[in-house]
Amino acid sequence: MLSYFIFFRIHQKEERRDERTVKLNASTLFNYLVRLIILISLLLITFIIPYSSTIINLFFGTNLLKNYNLILYVHLYLIKMLLNGINGITETFIQSVMSIQQTTQKILFVLTSHDIFPNGHPTGWCLPEAAHPYCVLENHFTIEWASPKGGHAPLDPSSVENFKDDVECKQFLSDNKAKQGYENTKKLTDINVNDYVALVYVGGHGPCFDLSEDKTSIKLAEEFWKQGKLVSAVCHGPAALG
CATH class of the missing domain: 3.40.50.880 (Class I glutamine amidotransferase (GATase) domain)
Known part of the structure; x- marks a missing residue:
């Protein structure tokens, strides 16, 4: 019982001391990161991939559209960008959690x-x-x-x-x-x-x-x-x- 009392008393003191400060803890950070990943994915799925042929047409001309492989490459490249983004966000999350644990x-x-x-x-x-x-x-x-x-x-x-x-x-x-x-x-x-x-x-x-x-x-x-x-x-x- 003493142990739990110590634990909760310390946290009560910290809450009173920092009641005007919003602390970004690991769970909050993870929540933001998940939302960001979902947002990036939706943007790619909704706009970039379906309209990749239009993008190629605007920037490179109609001749390139005849090459189906090019559109496939664009799709794969965009997916690669998404995976790289998720990887970067995940690494940021892990480093943030480690930083929290170290303090x-x-x-x-x-x-x-x-x-x-x-x-x-x-x-x-x-x-x-x-x-x-x-x-x-x-x-x-x-x-x-x-x-x-x-x-x-x-x-x-x-x-x-x-x-x-x-x-x-x-x-x-x-x-x-x-x-x-x-x-x-x-x-x-x-x-x-x-x-x-x-x-x-x-x-x-x-x-x-x-x-x-x-x-x-x-x-x-x-x-x-x-x-x-x-x-x-x-x-x-x-x-x-x-």
Whole structure:
């Protein structure tokens, strides 16, 4: 539920911010391109091809009309022009979609760097509390990862065992892009708030030991909040909010 809340809250903010601006998204662009292709096709079918003999007569004289192959060549040439136009429009559409995808907004997931309880038992961040939001949001946003120390962020082994049959957790653990992120987190001190639209503190017992007292983390959350950006936390994650 938190993941869907984050998704819709961000889009609500964007709609309010850009309510006077018409955004040309991929579906709108595709709609325009289809209309353009249909228009070009109708023009060719309605005017150019049926009247190709008249065009030849006007520009080249009546003698050329005796050659049926010439009219056929004109038809084929016009069809070739249509196909080239469709190809060009399609390439433009693909490039536009790629451009839209490359400007995806980013969400920062913050993990703990603490890996052990005072009694010696291992801890860290909780698997489903990262996996479930990630699986919902990663199709719409670029997810980046950070932790107090940077680099490897310890995953609580008990959460892996407890959720070994969870579909989204298994999907998350097999996701190389996600693994690259949480195994090579950015340091919180290197984070620029302006690069992100939302902040997510992943739960687990670890945040209670380091993020709860991390001045950089607290300042980061405050800056997100001051800029009107979404600040969220899962389960034990609110410990990071001081």
